[in-house]
Amino acid sequence: MKIEVIEEVWRELGKCEMCGIRDLVLFADLNEDDFKLIHQPIVDMQLKPLQTLFRTDDSPDFVYTIRSGLVKLVNYSSDGRYRIVRLLGKGDLVGIEVLNGQPYAHCAEALEPLAVCRIPVSEVLRINRDTPRLHEQMLARWQKISSDADCWITELSTGQARQRVIHLLLHLASISDSDDFFLPSREDMGAMLAITTETASRMISALRNEKVLQVLEKNRARADLVQMRTLL
Amino acid sequence: MKIEVIEEVWRELGKCEMCGIRDLVLFADLNEDDFKLIHQPIVDMQLKPLQTLFRTDDSPDFVYTIRSGLVKLVNYSSDGRYRIVRLLGKGDLVGIEVLNGQPYAHCAEALEPLAVCRIPVSEVLRINRDTPRLHEQMLARWQKISSDADCWITELSTGQARQRVIHLLLHLASISDSDDFFLPSREDMGAMLAITTETASRMISALRNEKVLQVLEKNRARADLVQMRTLL
DNA sequence: CGACCGATTGAAGGTCGTCAAACTACGTGG
């Protein structure tokens, strides 16, 4: 559990209106006038794997939209062990709970090289007060979080270790936009699936022996998805 | 997995403004004028244990506010097994996802004798469009669902069977408003904790032998909460 | 080169699932 300081690489973002993933983000439905409500800057940040966006006790002043990369939300439980409760990817909004006046509910760490837009909470609240065009997006985002959580419970926390690993790999492949996909460290797989790192490792080895999974460079893999689904 | 027809006992509800749990419910922040927006009736229903509020494929026309009792949200997975992904109690809103135009995401069944208010979706949507005083409640409710889900993942789906059972009992005790609390069938405990009914039964037996748990009449129990917490 | 970290593999033991039987509570029908 390394603690590293965030090296922030700032770059003033021209305009949200020009955003390449405009249709995916929280501000998708805003019009030109709405954007005039933004006074404080929305800044672009790049993070390297292991760096944190925020921790539970950080001052809840920003939310983050993911432009590219993968983020894990981690819950450190009272007895020391930790559990990854969610994965967020392109277009997702990290830290949404602070928009309700809550503290950050998790620790958010980059898994892959990460590009995010850092949005001041005050700006979202202002826009949300002055135009109705955020409401639907907000509700849709909460909805997605909730259905992802259901999936996490039914697919990733139920059944035998082997099935959980396969479900996880299928999920990772489905949210990847390239042919290969992100393969977490065995420790992280364990924290997602509530199994040990050794068990995770054994399952990955087995799938490799069975030729349904190829491990590429560090943290990347490719899989025969069709055949893998038959193994469930 | 019994399928029973809902016996509905209807009673025209005087006014939401007179509601005994007014401060807990979705409409908590509405004022007198807002209530004039309601045209279709909100009706009071009583259900017996095992009866269902709705199933996944029901037409998504109503949401339900729980006045008293306990509801389980069930997810039937592709491979036949089922998993309980959430418990809802007094003041909770069942079926909230349909307000976003989605189908029901779960099957909702009564665990205890249940009293709910059945609210037409169309009314909530109208109020939500014409007044901002529902927005905050809606967001707060989604937020609670999400943090409950986190808790479900970290406490009820992680660790050894014994700890999971203890966490569940502590949770049930905490949401009960009397001294004793609801004790699920062993099968339901299994579906909540991703363990078998036999294991659930063994854990309950053990806790009884250790004198930290007393099983009362059917589906009720009392526990020494302080001592039980030390067993984690 | 050596230290270190993560991944892998092995062996041993514990926990939990599976199968089966006995027990309890409850309601029905003889």
Add this chain to the structure above:
DNA sequence: CCACGTAGTTTGACGACCTTCAATCGGTCG
């Protein structure tokens, strides 16, 4: 009234699966 059937709970025995502990391997970085 009692015998009986049903459904849920409990308990036991056994085996599979997973964790634990430990050793090894491979790659990276100083």
